[in-house]
Each structure stands twice: as structure tokens, then as C-alpha cells.
Amino acid sequence: MPRCRPISAASGRKRGTDMARMTMIEAVRSAMDVSMARDEDVVVFGEDVGYFGGVFRCTQGLQAKYGKTRCFDAPISESGIVGTAIGMAAYGLKPCVEIQFADYMYPAYDQLTQEAARIRYRSNGDFTCPIVVRMPTGGGIFGGQTHSQSPEALFTHVCGLKVVVPSTPYDAKGLLISAIEDPDPVMFLEPKRLYNGPFDGHHERPVTAWSRHELGEVPDGHYTIPIGKAEIRRKGSGVTVIAYGTMVHVALAATEETGIDAEVIDLRSLLPLDLETIVQSVSKTGRCVVVHEATLTSGFGAELVALVQEHCFYHLEAPVVRVTGWDTPYPHAQEWDYFPGPARVGRALAEAMEG
Amino acid sequence: MAGGVEEPGPGKLPGGMAPFSRGSELRKAQSGREAGSRMDEFSRLSLHVPEPAVRPGDQPDFSNVKIPKAGSVPRPEVDVDPEEIRDLAYSIIRVLNREGEAVGPWAGLLSDEELLTGLRHMMLLRAFDARMLMAQRQGKTSFYMQHLGEEAVSCAFRKALRKGDMNFPTYRQAGLLIADDYPMVEMMNQIFSNELDPCHGRQLPVMYTSKAHGFFTISGNLATQYVQAVGWAMASAIKNDTRIAAGWIGDGSTAESDFHSALVFASTYKAPVILNIVNNQWAISTFQGIARGGSGTFAARGLGFGIPALRVDGNDYLAVYAVARWAAERARLNLGPTLIEYVTYRVGAHSTSDDPSAYRPKTESEAWPLGDPVLRLKKHLVLRGVWSEERHAQAEAEIMDEVIQAQKEAERHGTLHAGGRPSVRDIFEGVYAEMPPHIRRQRQKAGY
Numbered sequence: 001m002p003r004c005r006p007i008s009a010a011s012g013r014k015r016g017t018d019m020a021r022m023t024m025i026e027a028v029r030s031a032m033d034v035s036m037a038r039d040e041d042v043v044v045f046g047e048d049v050g051y052f053g054g055v056f057r058c059t060q061g062l063q064a065k066y067g068k069t070r071c072f073d074a075p076i077s078e079s080g081i082v083g084t085a086i087g088m089a090a091y092g093l094k095p096c097v098e099i100q101f102a103d104y105m106y107p108a109y110d111q112l113t114q115e116a117a118r119i120r121y122r123s124n125g126d127f128t129c130p131i132v133v134r135m136p137t138g139g140g141i142f143g144g145q146t147h148s149q150s151p152e153a154l155f156t157h158v159c160g161l162k163v164v165v166p167s168t169p170y171d172a173k174g175l176l177i178s179a180i181e182d183p184d185p186v187m188f189l190e191p192k193r194l195y196n197g198p199f200d201g202h203h204e205r206p207v208t209a210w211s212r213h214e215l216g217e218v219p220d221g222h223y224t225i226p227i228g229k230a231e232i233r234r235k236g237s238g239v240t241v242i243a244y245g246t247m248v249h250v251a252l253a254a255t256e257e258t259g260i261d262a263e264v265i266d267l268r269s270l271l272p273l274d275l276e277t278i279v280q281s282v283s284k285t286g287r288c289v290v291v292h293e294a295t296l297t298s299g300f301g302a303e304l305v306a307l308v309q310e311h312c313f314y315h316l317e318a319p320v321v322r323v324t325g326w327d328t329p330y331p332h333a334q335e336w337d338y339f340p341g342p343a344r345v346g347r348a349l350a351e352a353m354e355g
Numbered sequence: 356m357a358g359g360v361e362e363p364g365p366g367k368l369p370g371g372m373a374p375f376s377r378g379s380e381l382r383k384a385q386s387g388r389e390a391g392s393r394m395d396e397f398s399r400l401s402l403h404v405p406e407p408a409v410r411p412g413d414q415p416d417f418s419n420v421k422i423p424k425a426g427s428v429p430r431p432e433v434d435v436d437p438e439e440i441r442d443l444a445y446s447i448i449r450v451l452n453r454e455g456e457a458v459g460p461w462a463g464l465l466s467d468e469e470l471l472t473g474l475r476h477m478m479l480l481r482a483f484d485a486r487m488l489m490a491q492r493q494g495k496t497s498f499y500m501q502h503l504g505e506e507a508v509s510c511a512f513r514k515a516l517r518k519g520d521m522n523f524p525t526y527r528q529a530g531l532l533i534a535d536d537y538p539m540v541e542m543m544n545q546i547f548s549n550e551l552d553p554c555h556g557r558q559l560p561v562m563y564t565s566k567a568h569g570f571f572t573i574s575g576n577l578a579t580q581y582v583q584a585v586g587w588a589m590a591s592a593i594k595n596d597t598r599i600a601a602g603w604i605g606d607g608s609t610a611e612s613d614f615h616s617a618l619v620f621a622s623t624y625k626a627p628v629i630l631n632i633v634n635n636q637w638a639i640s641t642f643q644g645i646a647r648g649g650s651g652t653f654a655a656r657g658l659g660f661g662i663p664a665l666r667v668d669g670n671d672y673l674a675v676y677a678v679a680r681w682a683a684e685r686a687r688l689n690l691g692p693t694l695i696e697y698v699t700y701r702v703g704a705h706s707t708s709d710d711p712s713a714y715r716p717k718t719e720s721e722a723w724p725l726g727d728p729v730l731r732l733k734k735h736l737v738l739r740g741v742w743s744e745e746r747h748a749q750a751e752a753e754i755m756d757e758v759i760q761a762q763k764e765a766e767r768h769g770t771l772h773a774g775g776r777p778s779v780r781d782i783f784e785g786v787y788a789e790m791p792p793h794i795r796r797q798r799q800k801a802g803y
Contacts, residue, residue, distance in 0.1 A: 048640045048641055052639070052713060073640075075607070079612050104576065142498065144557075297793065331556055331557045334781065
């Protein structure tokens with residue numbers, strides 16, 4: 001399976017190879033395309049995903065290619081979208097549905113938590129629920145409180161759901177194919193601020209397009225990345241940073257800017273969690289910073305810190321630090337005072353090093 | 356593989372069969388004596404996925420929108436038995452005819468002076484939209500949503516309400532504020548997220564709030580506020596008050612569960628609420644047939660709940676007002692809810708993040724059979740001899756000047772990325788009535 005490639009100056013498709021540079025949007029689309037071509041049971045639907053191809057264009061061209069009974073527009077009813085997906089899965093299909101923004105998933109929460117998550121358990125495997133629920137997540141686009149949320153902890157708290165958050169186009173495609181092939185329901189959160197490039201929190205600078213970034217290299221065909229495996233984005237010995245989604249790139253920027261020799265772990269999957277990689281790293285560095293965009297209280301960071309404490313207590317040389325969104329709704333105008341950018345992560349790194 | 360798609364042609368059901376053949380097959384199947392042999396006679400199933408009549412590159416076609424003659428729909432008494440007016444859910448109440456005359460039983464409710472005010476409100480809203488769209492392109496705000504073509508709905512509706520009544524609006528009813536003389540500068544302060552923003556920078560542009568003007572805070576999610584309108588109305592009834600509520604929803608959002616919850620609560624408790632559905636034909640890229648499904652109209656959704664349901668020409672200021680007043684009277688007389696479908700057309704993009712040329716013909720709005728609400732009211736007033744082309748042109752210029760003056764005033768207090776802005780403290784305040792210690796600690800950590 002191809003791993004991260006060395007940086008290459010070439011941009012766009014390289015002739016004679018099976019590798020193209022893709023945005024995360026194209027990578028997600030390619031994952032669905034490959035899956036739909038391989039398996040006629042894969043169907044894709046959601047609000048505006050049919051003819052138009054989705055408001056972020058992730059499903060563009062799929063209806064034209066696979067027909068409107070395999071890729072179609074849904075009524076604006078998230079509970080309906082997830083509920084019908086569960087029914088289709090009970091029949092034997094593999095629905096991969098889109099919730100237009102993660103902030104819109106709440107009407108579907110009943111279907112997700114009480115139904116999708118428990119169908120295998122309560123029927124002892126008589127029925128299962130192999131669905132994927134894709135949703136753009138996170139802030140950084142002046143989306144205000146209804147287009148910026150990071151609700152991953154609301155899913156990790158539910159037994160029976162898997163939760164995936166990619167940070168690169170390569171991972172997005174491989175993880176989404178894994179999610180579609182997974183026998184259980186997978187929440188697939190796509191950091192929308194990463195759709196076009198590796199946003200590192202420096203909103204005042206233009207973002208490097210994925211077409212000019214080595215992690216934008218994505219094979220055309222089928223490949224998978226296992227759900228439950230983290231990736232170390234930067235080797236280091238001073239402090240471990242645990243992050244996922246957009247915050248991986250923010251953490252990398254903070255590491256470069258502070259000069260602190262941090263090891264940056266990109267979780268990729270929140271549930272199941274690659275505890276082994278975390279424990280190995282923290283046991284080595286003795287220090288840990290946990291970073292996420294979601295609010296602090298009862299956020300996924302709380303789980304991570306608890307696990308680090310349970311498994312690495314005798315290796316810790318300083319209290320574990322969390323950098324997160326503030327415990328408020330996501331504001332509109334004060335976006336960059338809310339978003340945990342590289343300056344805040346940098347201060348947290350320094351704090352972890354001092355303790 | 357192509358997925359086995361069948362495009363339903365004219366007179367054909369999605370399965371590719373003519374309706375008659377399926378009917379005869381059904382009869383044949385029903386007359387079969389043995390279940391086993393009957394099963395064999397059924398064809399394989401196929402999924403029906405509705406499609407709009409036309410797509411980009413096609414000729415616009417609204418032949419499926421049946422437009423009754425203005426004045427042709429009767430006006431029942433407000434205490435009519437809902438069962439007797441089921442047909443109103445399938446017709447369109449219209450007052451202004453092609454010639455600009457106000458005709459029929461729903462006409463004659465507004466004075467010339469009131470109509471001139473109504474025209475002014477619609478023109479103001481249109482000019483306001485034009486300036487704010489430009490401001491968005493100039494980077495003075497992050498986002499905007501315009502009303503082009505739908506001005507009559509909210510502007511005329513507001514006039515059927517009284518002070519103290521409460522709207523639970525969506526993001527395309529700013530006419531409720533304009534027609535209630537809410538200061539434009541305040542709206543712009545909100546849009547620009549500046550230092551005087553009534554929402555302190557917390558909310559997306561156009562998500563206004565004004566309890567004083569009967570305008571519930573817009574959430575930005577869909578349909579959630581519809582059932583809240585019913586709750587507000589129930590509260591007014593519980594307290595033996597005289598005030599009524601109005602809920603607002605778009606055609607697409609009627610698919611949400613909250614829409615159906617609203618109807619059942621309104622029906623059960625006969626809540627004094629007007630349930631408005633603005634059918635502007637498009638839910639971003641999704642045509643109204645996806646939310647409507649097999650129901651003839653959106654208004655007809657009310658019938659199963661026993662709620663009187665009216666369908667009205669949403670581009671006809673007089674008709675909108677007349678129907679809204681009828682519904683408001685019913686509510687005030689404690690006769691319960693009314694469902695109103697406004698048949699209109701979203702001429703512009705869904706928002707500044709949308710490009711409709713990707714999913715509908717560019718010239719579709721020109722083919723919309725119910726015309727332009729501003730031009731139709733203007734024509735009526737000219738015909739009545741109380742307005743003229745000259746006065747209209749002059750009013751357009753004056754109104755634009757008024758909007759520009761308001762914009763200058765608002766911009767003095769900042770725009771999204773320049774000048775005065777809300778404080779970072781505003782992030783932390785207002786989450787709770789009293790700030791809990793953990794948020795105070797976070798505010799201090801942020802340096803405020």
C-alpha cells in the first residue's frame with residue numbers, strides 16, 4: 001500500500017503513473033467512485049448530492065456515471081437520510097450518505113445513536129448496519145455557529161459507531177473506502193477547511209493547494225487505510241502532540257514555529273483508537289499536548305488525556321495540556337479568536353515543556 | 356455500469372410502462388386465484404427518483420405550474436369547516452390580473468396609501484439586497500442571502516400582523532423587519548458584524564433578532580423554528596393572551612421532522628398560529644418535487660392534519676396580504692391554525708455561496724409565470740392613477756440613496772474585516788445568564 005510520498009515539484013497528474021494530485025474533495029469523490037464501480041450495492045445520497053454533486057461538489061459526476069438510483073438527491077431530512085440508509089443496509093445495500101454540514105446531523109442523532117449503533121448488538125448480528133455518514137466538519141470558513149461545529153465526541157460517546165477524521169486527501173480516500181467496506185456504521189468527518197489545502201491556522205496567508213503538496217498525491221484506483229491506525233506526521237522526542245483533522249496541520253506549524261521537537265500524531269480514527277501509538281510516543285517523550293477544534297468540556301481530548309494518564313502516568317513529566325475551541329457556541333466575527341491556531345498550540349507546547 | 360436508469364417519459368411510469376398496462380397488470384394480478392401464480396405476474400421493482408422538467412441548457416418550462424385566473428378562487432368565511440375548503444390547497448389565490456387590476460373576492464382590503472407603502476417596502480428590500488450583495492463581494496461581510504422575486508411574501512405578510520405578534524422566520528424574510536420599520540442600519544450592523552452588531556458578532560450575517568419587532572432569533576438550521584412558533588402560540592392561548600404567532604419554512608425544509616411535529620401540535624391544540632410555507636421552487640439545487648413527493652402541493656400537507664390550507668400567488672402583494680389577514684383572523688378568533696403555501700420563485704442564488712446556473716436554466720426566472728412582485732404592484736398603482744413611471748423612477752433613486760446613507764452610517768462602525776468590531780469578550784458572554792467559572796477561566800486565558 002502506498003504511504004506518504006517524498007515531496008515532488010511536479011503538480012497535477014503525472015503521466016504514465018497511477019498517481020494524481022487531488023484535493024480532499026476529489027479524493028473523497030474518487031473513493032465513492034471506486035467503491036460504486038466495484039460494488040453495485042454501494043449507493044450515495046443526501047441533500048443536493050445528485051445532479052448538482054453536493055454543495056462542496058464531493059459527489060459531482062457520480063449520478064451521471066452510476067445513474068440516479070445509485071446517486072440521488074434526498075429531501076432535507078437528516079433523520080430521513082440516515083433512517084432510510086439504515087433500512088437499505090438492513091436490506092443488504094451499503095449506503096454512503098452525506099449530511100450537508102456536521103452541524104445539521106442532530107435531527108439524525110436518534111437514528112444514529114439508538115438505531116444504527118445498536119442494530120448488530122440488539123439483534124445479535126441478525127441485522128447489521130454497514131452505513132457511512134459523511135459530513136463536512138470544523139471551522140475556519142466564517143460559517144458561524146451552524147456551519148463550523150466539530151461534533152465528533154457526540155459520536156465517540158455512542159457505543160457501536162466508528163469515527164474517522166482524515167487530514168489529507170490520501171488518507172481521506174483510503175479511509176473512506178475502508179469505511180464503505182466496513183461491516184459497521186462509520187461516521188466520516190471531513191474537515192472542510194482542508195478540502196482544498198493543508199490549512200495550518202495561518203488565515204492571513206494563502207493556503208498551499210493540495211495540487212502542490214505531496215500529501216495531495218492520491219492513487220487513482222482502489223486502496224484502503226485501516227480504520228484504527230494513527231500516523232506519526234512528525235517524529236520528535238520533546239513532547240507528543242495528539243491531533244486529528246485540521247489541527248494536525250496547525251500542530252505541525254506550531255512545532256516548526258516554536259522549534260520544539262514535538263512528535264505529532266495524527267489519529268485519523270478516533271474510534272477505534274490507536275492507543276498503542278499514543279502510549280509508545282508519550283512513554284518516550286514524557287509530555288503530551290492534546291489538540292482539537294471542538295469545545296473543551298467533555299470533548300474527545302478528555303478521553304485522550306484520561307487514557308494517557310492511565311497508561312503513561314509513570315512516564316509523565318508534566319501535566320497533559322489541552323488546546324481546544326472555547327466552551328461557547330462557534331462565533332462568526334471572532335472566528336480567529338476562537339479557532340485554536342498555531343500561536344495557542346505553540347504556547348501549550350511551551351507550557352508542556354516547562355512543567 | 357449505468358445503474359439501469361430509466362428516465363420516465365411522458366405518460367410513462369418510472370418502470371417504463373404506460374399507466375394503463377400497469378393498471379391492467381394489477382387487475383390481472385388481483386384476479387389471479389393462486390398467490391404463487393400472482394407473484395409471477397408482477398414485474399421487477401424500480402426506484403422512482405423525481406427530476407425537474409428542465410436542466411441547464413434546456414428551455415425553461417413551467418407548464419406544470421397551473422395558474423388559475425385572478426379572482427377566480429372563492430373567499431370562504433374564516434370559521435369555515437376545513438373539510439369544505441380542501442380544494443383551496445390545490446388552487447392559487449390571486450388578486451392582481453395581467454392588466455394590473457385587483458379582482459375577485461380577496462381584493463379590496465388595502466387602501467392606495469397602504470399599497471404605496473407596500474411598494475416602497477418591497478423596493479427598499481430589493482435595494483437593500485443589491486447593496487448587501489455588493490458589500491459581500493467587496494469583502495465587507497462573509498455571506499449574504501437575498502430575496503429577489505420573493506419580496507411580496509414577507510413585506511405583505513407583516514402588514515396582517517399586529518404589534519406583539521411573533522414571527523419565527525427563516526433567512527429569507529427580512530421583509531418582516533423592513534415592513535415593520537426596523538432600522539436598516541441595525542440590519543447592516545448585524546451583516547457587517549461591526550461594533551454595534553446587535554448579535555455581538557456571534558451570528559452569521561442575516562440571522563437577525565428583534566423581540567421588539569416580533570422577529571424571533573434565526574437559528575440557521577432548518578425547520579427547527581417552525582414547531583417553536585406553534586409552542587409560542589400555545590403559550591399565548593394558555594395565558595389567554597390576544598397575540599398570535601407565525602412560523603416560516605421553505606419548500607425543501609418541509610421534509611424535516613419538525614415540520615410534521617409543528618402540524619400535529621398545531622392541529623391537536625388548535626394553536627393560534629399561521630404556518631407559512633414559502634415555495635420558491637428550489638432548495639439550493641434541489642427542485643421542489645423532492646420535498647413534495649407525491650403530494651399535489653405543499654399546502655395539501657395540511658389537509659391530513661385537518662388544518663385549513665390555502666395556496667396563494669406569492670408574487671401578488673394584495674393576495675398575500677388578503678390570505679395572511681384571513682389566517683390571522685382565524686387565529687385571533689381562536690379557530691386555530693392555518694397553513695399557507697406561497698407560490699413564488701427564487702430568482703437569485705440560494706446564498707452568496709451558490710451558483711444556480713449549475714442546476715437550472717439561466718433564463719428560468721424570466722419564464723416564471725407569476726412575474727415580478729414589484730412590477731405587478733407598480734402596474735396596479737399606475738392603473739389606479741396614484742403612481743407613475745416617473746414617480747417610480749424617482750422613488751427607486753431615493754430609496755437607493757436612503758440605503759446607501761444607511762450603509763455609510765453602518766460602515767462608520769466597521770465591517771467584518773475593518774474598523775470597529777465586537778470584542779473577544781463577546782465570545783464568552785451570553786452563553787449563560789451568569790458566566791460559569793470554567794468559561795471565565797477560558798476568557799481570562801484568551802486574555803480578556
